[in-house]
Amino acid sequence: MMARYVIGRLAGVVVILFLVCLFTFVLFFTLQPDPAVMICGKTCTPERIDQIRDVLGLNQPFLTQFLGFLGGIFAGRDYGEGANLVHCAAPCLGYSFQTNQSVMDMVVERLPVSATVAIGAAVLWLLVGIAAGLLSAVKEGTWWDRTAMGLALGGSSIPNYVLALALQYVLVVQLQVLPFPQAVAFSDDPVVWFQSYLMPWIVLATGYACLYARLTRANVIDTLAENFMRTARSKGLSPALTMRRHALRPALTPIATIFGMDFAALLGGALITETVFGLNGVGKMAADSIAKNDQPVIMAVTLLAAFFVVIGNVLVDLVYTRLDPRVRITTP
C-alpha cells in the first residue's frame, strides 16, 4: 500500500511538472516580452531582431518550441546548423539567450550554493525557532515569553533586504567581526567559507525562525493543556524528555508541513539573500534571468523550483502519516 502510494504520488509529480512546463511556456509565449529586443539593444533593426529570433528559435510555432523543449529534456536536442551545430545531451534545458551557456550546467553549478544556503539556514531556523517557541510556551506569560514573541513579530516585519544590509553594516563594516562574504569553497578555506555563509544563513533564517517560534509556541501551549501531558509528568520523566517527546511531537506536525514547503522552495533559490551577499546561487540566477528576460533560464528555474516543491510536498505527506499514527494513508 505504501509502495503503491509512493508510485502514485510520483506519477502525480510528473504530471504536475508537465503542467508547470506547459503553463510557463504558454505564459511566456503569449505574453511575448520579446527576448530578441532585449538582446538586440540599441541601434536595433527589425531585420536584426528577426535574425536573433531565428537564431533563438523564437520564430517557430508554439508547439514546435514546446515539443523541442520537452524533447530536449528527455532525449537531448541539436542547436544551430553546419559548423555551428551543437548537440545538447539529455537532460537538456537549452542554452541561455544571454550568455549562451548550457542551462543545465548553470543549474548544476549553482545548486550547491543554494543548497548550502538553504540547509544552513534551515538548521538554524529550526533550532532557534523551535527552541525559542518551546521555551516561550513553557514560560508562557513571563517576560521571556513576551520579549521573545515581540522579537519574533518584529523579525517577521523586517524585509530580508534591510536585515541583510544592516547586519552587514554592523558586523562587517562597524565591528569587523566578519569579512565581506566571499565565494570560497569549503575545501579551500573552511573558516572563510563559514564566515561567508554565516550572514546569509542568519538573514534567511530570521523570518522563518520567527514564524516557527510562534507556531511552536502556540501548538505547544495547546498540547501542554492535554491530559496526556499530565500523565507524562506523573511518570517522573525528565523535563527535556517530556517536552521533546510528548509536547513537541504534536506541535511539530504543522511545522513539518511548512518546513517541507519552505525548505523545498529555498532549494529553488533565495532570491534576495543571494543577491545581497553576492552568492552565485539559483535564486540569483532567477533574478538575473527575469531582469533579462532570459526564457530558457526562467524555464529551468521554474522547473527546478517546481520539482523541489512537489517532491517536498510528497515527503511532507509521507512524514505526516508517520508523525501521527491516527492518520492513515489514503491511496490516490
Place this chain on the structure above:
Amino acid sequence: MTLLRAEGLTKRFVSRGPLGARAEFTAVDQVGFEVRLGETLAVVGESGSGKSTTARMIAKLMDPSGGTLEFEGEDVTHARGAALARFRANVQVVFQDPFSSLNPRHTVERILMAPLVYQGLAPKGSRREHAKELMERVGLNPDHSLRYPAQFSGGQAQRIGIARALAVNPKLVICDEAVSALDVSVQAQVIELLRRLQRESGFSYVFIAHDLAVVRQIAHRVAVMSKGRIVELGPAEQVFRDPQDEYTRTLLAAVPRIDPEWDRRRRERS
C-alpha cells in the same frame, strides 16, 4: 415493533506489526440482534469483546466489514444524505471516554446545543434555556454552562455527554458505559431519568455496561458478548436467573458484593 435490527455485523481491524507484518483482527464477529421500540437492550461482556465497536457500527460511525443494519424497517447499512440525516435525528450516542468525546474548544452550552443546531431544530431564542434545563436534568449546575470540558470532573463530563444525547428527543440512545463514572446516588438519578424518558417518550436504549446491578435495574433484555460474539441473548430476568452460557455464569459469579453483615448492621442502626 422492531426499531433497529443488526444482522451478521462484523468488523475486522487491520494492524501492522513491528516488521510491517499485516495482522487482521476480528473485533466483532457475526453479531445479530434487534432493539424493539421502547425497550432497553443491555450489552455486557468482557472488556475488549467488541461492545464499543458494535455500538459504533449501529450508530453508523464506523462502516462494518460485513452485515446489515436496519432502522425502522429500512436498510441503513449504506445510508447517505437524507436517509442518514433521518437516522441521525433518531439515534444518539453517549461515548465511553467522556473527555475525548467533548470538543475541548466548545463551552458546555455549545456542546449541548450542537445536536439541535446540527439538526436545525428549536428556535434560537430558547436554546440557551434548553441547555440549562438539560444540565439540570443530569444534575449539573446550569451556571457552569459557559465552562469548557476541562473544567469538569470525570463524572460531570460524562453527564454532559448524556445530556447531549438527550437534547433532541431521539428514538434510540446508545449508551456506552454512560454511568460508569457516576457515584451511586447520581447514577440512580440518571437511570431514573432514562427510565422516565422511556416511559414517557418511548425511548429505546442500547445500554453497554459492566455494572451488572445497573443492568439488572434497567435492562429488558441482555446480550452477553465475549471475544467478538454474542454468547447469550435473552430477557434480563432469564439471563440473570438462569444463565445458559459458561461465560455469563462466570461473570455473574464475579460480581463484588458488600459484606451482607455490614449491610444488616447499617439497616438496623437507621
Place this chain on the structure above:
Amino acid sequence: GGGGTAPGPGTGTGAAGSSAAPATGGTVRVLAISDFSHLDPVRGFDGGVNNFYRLIYRGLTTFGAGPGAEGTKIVPDLATDTGTPSSDAKTWTFTLKDNLFFEDGTPITSEAVKFGFSRAFDPEAGIGSPYGKLLLDAPKDYKGPYLSGDLDTIETPDDKTVVIHLKKPYADFPSALALANFTPFPKGTGAGAAFDTKPIASGPYKVASYQRNASLKLVRNPQWKQETDQVRTAKPDAFEWTFGLDAATIDERLLAGQGTDADALGPSIQAATVARVQTPQIKARTLSGLNGCTTYMGLNTTKKPLNDVRVRQAINYAIDKDTIVAAMGGSLLAQKGTSIQPPTVAGRVDYDPYPHNVEQAKKLLAEAGLSGGFSLTLDGRAQPKMAAVSVAVQEALKQVGIDVKINNIDASTYYEVIGTPAKQSDMAVTGWCPDWASGATFLPPLFDGRNITAKGNSNLAQLNDKAINAKIDEIAAMTDVEQANAAYGELDKQIMELAPVVPLAYEKLILVNGANIAGAYQSNSYSGGVDLVTVGLAKPTK
C-alpha cells in the same frame, strides 16, 4: 582622423586615489554587479564591456587614453595610422605595425583582420555592434566566415595591408573601427560560442580563468609588446573581476576599503551613498563625471495633442529639471539636460532652449487651445531611479494642468514596449549614449524619420521631418569629420526647435576607488568608467 572638442563642464576630474603614479605589478580588482554579456567582441556591445575588451583585444584604431577630450580622440592601434581614405571616403587602406602577435603566438596579419571583421556577419555571433554589417561592403547573402567562407570584399594585398570597401562613403570610419566589432582573430577560430568563454587575446592581458557570473581573472599576455602599443600602459600583472555583487554591498566595500578592496574599482555608487563619500579621506579617492549619455523624454509626435509643436514646447518649458536631477540622485549624480547631445560629444553647442518657465508653458498651451488641461500617459521603467524621474515629470506637468498617468513597465520588457510604435504611449523616459563621441551616432538614430521601424525603434518621438532628414543626409556626406561634428551641433538646435524630446539630464558617475589605485581617470569613451588600460596600483603587494 577623428577627434573631439573641449570637454563639457563636470567631465573627468583627473586622477584620484593615490596621487602616486601606478607602479608595475599587483592585481587590480573590479567589483561588479553583473557579468559581461559576452567575451566575444562581435557579440558584446556596451560601455562596460568595451572598456574591458581593450585589455584583451586590439583593433586597427582605438580611443586615446587620458581624461577629458583625450579619451575621445581616435588613435592608431594595430595600424600605423588611422587609415587612408579614398577621395570619396568609401575605400580605406590600413597598414599593420610589425611585431604583432596573438596570445597563441600567431602573428596578427591582414588575413586575421579580414577574418575578424567578417565574423560580424555570422548570424549567430554577429549580435553586437551593428557597424560591421552597416558599413562593410559584402555580398548580399554573406553569412560570415563559418557559413559563407572568406569575405572577399576586404582585400589583403600583403600580410601588412588591408583595403576595406564600404557600402557608402563614411568619413568617420576610423572612429567606428575603434569599436570591438572590428577585432582581428586568427583565421578559422571562434566558431560556435568558443570565444565567449576562452577568447584569443591580442591585447596586454589574456583570460586566465572565467567563471560565469562569479569571477574573471586576466593575466599578462606575454605575446603583447609594449613598444607596439602607444595607448596601453598595462601596469598591473593581473585583473580580477568579481561579479554578481549587490550594489549596496559594493558601495559598502568600496567605502570600507578593507584588505584587497584597497586595490578595487567599482561601478558608480548609489544616491544613498553619496552623502557618505564627503569625508576628505574618501573624497580623495573619488572620481566624478559624466557618463556621456543623455536621459531624455520622447514625446510621441504621432499622438494628439503632442502632434502640436506648441504643446511639446510647453512641456519642455514646464519640466523642472532640478527635480529631475534630485530624482536621479542629486547634483553629484546628474546634471540638468538642455541640449540633446551631452557635453562629452564633439561639436556640441551648449545652449538652453527651454529654461524652466511655467508661465510660458501655460501660455503655449493656451495658444494651442488646451488651457483646460488634458492627460497624457508616460511609459516608465519599473526601477527606483526611473520611477522617481517619472514621478518628477508627473509633478512638474501637474503645474500646467497636464495630468500624467504613469504606465509602469517591468524593466525587462520596457525597451520592447517603447521600441514598438504600436505599443508605445504618449511619452517615455529613456537614455541614449553615442557609440563614440560624435553626433553621428546620436542624432541620426534618434531623429531620422526614415529609421522608424515597427519593432526595435529608437526614434521614440517618431519625428519624420523632411528638413531634418535632409540635413542628416547632408552631414553624412561630409568628408571632414570636424565640420560634420559642428554641423551636428547645429542640427541639435534645429531639432530642439521642434521639441520632439525633453532632454532631462546628463547622468554622472561617482566612482570610489580603492586607496591603492593609482592613475585612475574617467574615460569619456567608455561611459565615464575608469580607463582600465592605464590604471594600476600605487604599491603592488605581490
Place this chain on the structure above:
Amino acid sequence: MTVAAHPEQVAGGAPATSGRRVLRVLLRDRGAVVSGAYLALIVLMAIGAPLISAITGHGPNDFDTAAVNTDLGGVPYGSLGGISAEHLLGVEPQNGRDILARIAYGARVSLIIAVSATALTTLLGVVLGMLAGFYQGWVDQVICRVMDFLMAFPALIFMIAILSALPQGNRPVLLVVVISVFGWPYLARVVRGQTLTLVNREFVEAARASGASTGQLVFKEILPNLRSSLIVMTTLAVPGYVGTEAGLSFLGVGVTPPTPSWGQMISSSVGWYVVDPMYFVIPGAFLFLTVLSLTVLGDRIRAAFDAGDAS
C-alpha cells in the same frame, strides 16, 4: 423535570451573553485597549489622509527640494531624516516628499491589500485545506494536486508574468486576487495536515453522531481546534503581504507610482539605512506596531472567549 439540586454550589449570577462579556473583559485589558486604539488610529489616519494633508499643507506627492540636500545625493536637511515642525515625520530623501502624508495615504493601499489578501488566503486556505483533510479520497487528491500545481510556481516570477499580462484595471484588486491565488496553498497544506489529525478525534465522531453535516463538522468542530496555528499564520501573513505588494510594485506590476504604500516606502528606504535610518524606521515602525496590535488583540480576544467561566 428537574432531577436534583445542584451538587455544586459555586455561587454567582447568570452569565452575560458572550459578546458583551468578552467586550467587558477586553476593556479591562490594557494590552487590548492600547492595540485597539492604535488600530483605530491607523484606520482613522487612512480615512482622514486628505485631512492630514490639508492640515500640514503637504500632499503625499508634493516635492520639497528645499528640504533635501541635492548636493549630497538628496539627504534630508536636519537630523532624524528631516523631522521638523514643517515635516512631522521627516521627508523622503531625494525629493523631499512628506513622510507623514505618505504614511497616511500609504496606509490605505497597504492595509487594504495586505488585510484583504490575508483574509482571502485564509478563507481559501482554510476552506480548501479542511475539505481536503476531511474528505481525504479524491477530493483530497484534487485539492492537493491543485495546491501542488500552484505552489510549484516560483510565485514571484509568475505574479510578475501574470500581472504584467493583465490589463491595468483596478490594481489593488488584481494584486489581492493574484497574491491570494498563489498564497492559499501554503496555509491550506497546514490546515489539511492538522485536519487529518483532528478528523479521527472522538469529539468529531460525537458531532457526527449528533447529526452534523460535513460543513458543520468541518467549520464548527474542527476549525476551532486549528485556531492556534491559524492566528500565527494569518498575523504573520500581514507583514508578508505588505512586503509582497512592495516587491511587486517595485517590479512594476503593483500599484503604480506615485501612489504611496508602506511596503514601497520600506523597500525604497533600504539603501538609505546608514545615511537616513529614519526613512526606514518610520514606516517600519508603523507596520510593526500594526502587526503587533493585530496579534495582541487577536490573542486577547481569544483569551477572553477562552476564559469561559473561569479565568
Place this chain on the structure above:
Amino acid sequence: MSELLVVEDLTVTFPTTRGPVDVVKGVSFTVGRDETVGIVGESGSGKSMTSLAIMGLLPKGARTSGSIRLDGAELLGRSDRELRKLRGDRMSMVFQDPLSSLNPYYTVGLQIEEMYRAHRGGSRKAARQVAVEALGRVGLPEPERRVNYYPHQFSGGQRQRVMIAMALVCEPALLIADEPTTALDVTVQAQILRLLAALQRESGTGLVFITHDLAVISSIATRVLVMRRGEQVEYGTAEQVFAEPEHDYTRMLLDSIPRIDDEVVL
C-alpha cells in the same frame, strides 16, 4: 503500621471569574504501608483533585494549602524537580480518563518503557520486555503484539489496563488509582484487584483507591474516606463506614447502591 502518606487539612482552590472556589476543603487522611484507603463520594466532589494535589499535578492556577507528607517528607511547596524524582518511582497514579491520558502519538509499549527507563535505566530491549510483562499481568491478551498498538487501537477497558500496567511498572510505594476499573467487566476487575493485593503484599504498596463501586471498596479498603462538595463527610475504617455510617450522606449513598439480587420493577 507506619504511615506512608499523611494528608492534613488539604484545601485546593481554583480562581474563577467569580472569585476563588475551594474544590477540596480541609481533607485529612493517612495511608499506611500495604494499606488501602478508599475514597468515595459524589461526582465532582474533589476526589480527583485530591489525588492530583498529592501528585503535585494540579492544573495551572490551582492553589493548595495544608500538608501532604510522603514518608514523613512534606510534598507541598516542593519544587517540580524534587517531585519529579518521586513521581513514577515512589508514587504513581492511574488517571480517570484513559484515552485522553495516553499520548496518541506513541505506542503503549513506548509509553510504558520510557517510564521504566526513566527510573530504572537499562536498555530499550529490557524495558520492552518489562512492558510486555506488565501488559500481560493486567490481563491484556497477546501482550507481545499489543505492545506495539497505539492507544486508539484499544478498547476502553484495555486502555484502562494499560494505564494500570504503566503505573505499576516501577512498583511504587504509593499508588493512587482514580476509578481504575470503571470500564472493566467484573471478571477482569477481580483479576486487577487480585493483582493489586499481591503487589501490596509483596512490596508493601500503599493504595489510594477512588471508585464509585462501593462493593469494591468494601472488599479491598481498610479505611474509607467519603467526600461531598469538596468536604470530607466521613472517614474511618471500612467496617465503621459501611456498618455504622455517621453521616446522612453516607447512609444515602449506601442506600442507593443498586443490587443485582434486588427485584426490579420496570
